[in-house]
Amino acid sequence: MIQNILIAVAGLGKCEQMLKMMMEIPIVKGANVTILHVVTPQVSAELMSQKLTAGGKILAEAIEYLKLDPAKVNVRLKQGDPKDIVCQVADEENSDLIIMGSRGLNRLQSILSNSVSQYVFQLTSRPMLLVKDDVSIKSISKIMVGYDNSVPAQASLKLALSFLREIKGSQILITQVKATEKSAAAIIKPEQDPIFAPAINEAKKQGVAYKCIVFAGEPGQEICRAAEEFNADLVMLGSPDRRPSIAKNLPDLDRLLGNSISDYVRVKAPCPVLLSRAAG
Numbered sequence: 001m002i003q004n005i006l007i008a009v010a011g012l013g014k015c016e017q018m019l020k021m022m023m024e025i026p027i028v029k030g031a032n033v034t035i036l037h038v039v040t041p042q043v044s045a046e047l048m049s050q051k052l053t054a055g056g057k058i059l060a061e062a063i064e065y066l067k068l069d070p071a072k073v074n075v076r077l078k079q080g081d082p083k084d085i086v087c088q089v090a091d092e093e094n095s096d097l098i099i100m101g102s103r104g105l106n107r108l109q110s111i112l113s114n115s116v117s118q119y120v121f122q123l124t125s126r127p128m129l130l131v132k133d134d135v136s137i138k139s140i141s142k143i144m145v146g147y148d149n150s151v152p153a154q155a156s157l158k159l160a161l162s163f164l165r166e167i168k169g170s171q172i173l174i175t176q177v178k179a180t181e182k183s184a185a186a187i188i189k190p191e192q193d194p195i196f197a198p199a200i201n202e203a204k205k206q207g208v209a210y211k212c213i214v215f216a217g218e219p220g221q222e223i224c225r226a227a228e229e230f231n232a233d234l235v236m237l238g239s240p241d242r243r244p245s246i247a248k249n250l251p252d253l254d255r256l257l258g259n260s261i262s263d264y265v266r267v268k269a270p271c272p273v274l275l276s277r278a279a280g
Contacts, residue, residue, distance in 0.1 A: 001162070002027060006034045006095040008086050008116075009062045015101045016065050017137040018129065018272055022099075023068070025140055026166035034074040034093045035062050038082040052077065083119040090126055097274075102130040102266060121239075121266075121275065127159070129274045130266050137272070140164075144173040144213075144232035146223050146261070149195050152238025156276040157199050160236045165206045172210050173230055174199050177219040190214070220264030228270045237262050239275045 005028075007019050022028050037055045042048040055077050063073065074093065078085045090098050102117045121128050131137070143160045147153050157174070164170035176195060190196040190212035203210040213230070215222040227235050239262040266273045 002031050002096045004032050004034070004093050004095045005097045005099065006036060006086070006090050006093055007062075007099040008036045008038070008082070008101075009058060010037065010101065011058055012061055012065055013101060014131045014133055014135065014137060015099055016062055018131045019099055020066055021137055021139060022129075023066075025163050027162050030072070031096075032072050032074065032093075033066075033068055034076055034089065034095065035059055035066075036076045036078065036086065036089050038078050038080060038085045040082065041079065048079070052079075082116045083123065086116070086120045087123050090124055095126055097127050097129060098124065099129045099131065102132050118263075125277050127274060127276045129272060131272045132269075135269075135271050138233045140233045141167055141170045142173065142230070142232050143170075143234045143236055144175055144223070144227050144230065145199075146219070146235070146237045146265075147174045147176055147195070147199050149198075150238060152276065154198075154238070156236045156238035156274075157202065159274075159276050161202060161206045161208055164208045170208060172203055172208050173213055173226070173232060174203070174210055175213045175215070175223060175226055177222045178214060178216045220261045220268065223261070223265055224268045224270065232271055234272055234274060235265060235269050236274045236276060237265060239277060 005019070005022075007015055009015060019033070023031075037058050039048070039051045039055050042051055059075050059077060063075065076089055078089065086098065086100070089095075098120065100117045100120060117128075117130055121130075140163060143164060145153075145157050145160045147157060157172075160172055164172055174196065191200055196212050200210060200212070211230075213226055215226060223235065223237075226232075262275050266275065
């Protein structure tokens with residue numbers, strides 16, 4: 001259930017468009033929305049005052065554009081490091097979903113440019129919806145879910161079905177990537193596959209039309225290719241909470257530089273990407 005949404009804004013753009021589209025989903029309609037703008041520290045009080053004034057205008061524009069129920073909106077103008085503030089406010093508001101823009105930088109570029117969305121993803125345990133500047137925003141009726149038998153993937157499937165079950169004509173694309181062509185070809189009847197079966201049963205139980213897709217190759221690349229081929233409106237992936245156990249407030253650079261499927265998909269996918277979180 002999505003009850004509390006946090007959206008970080010920096011001027012009208014794709015994030016606001018995405019939230020407006022999301023609020024059309026029946027299960028999301030009644031959610032409380034926190035609209036956050038963060039002003040970074042400035043060299044003088046005068047410059048800080050100017051930035052705060054500009055931030056207030058950005059928030060006002062977002063409120064006007066979104067046209068949400070005033071009783072359901074909480075506006076926050078904060079000072080500090082954006083990546084820290086977003087995580088802090090998400091915890092304060094008990095956000096079920098964080099929506100942020102993404103420039104689509106790769107891992108190394110993200111580190112070198114101090115990418116806010118990448119670091120927030122590393123530091124938070126909450127689901128994140130990342131919206132690149134170059135993607136088209138469409139009404140949500142077809143969601144692609146990267147699926148295996150892991151707990152994060154199951155959490156992602158559950159969230160996708162909750163979005164789709166009250167949308168007429170919706171469909172969930174349950175996608176599995178095998179290591180070789182031979183292993184992919186072996187799945188002749190997805191309903192009988194031990195990995196697909198639980199997902200299919202859950203989709204049937206909730207009355208959501210489904211399609212099972214099996215590819216062979218590198219998972220991130222194949223998920224992005226399938227999202228484009230099948231015209232997905234949204235890609236959802238389960239991503240374990242892999243924040244460092246020793247220092248939860250520091251980014252896991254090994255994870256940032258490693259072979260992360262979720263990181264590849266957030267950069268390359270042709271549509272918005274929702275990374276659901278589950279401890280694992």
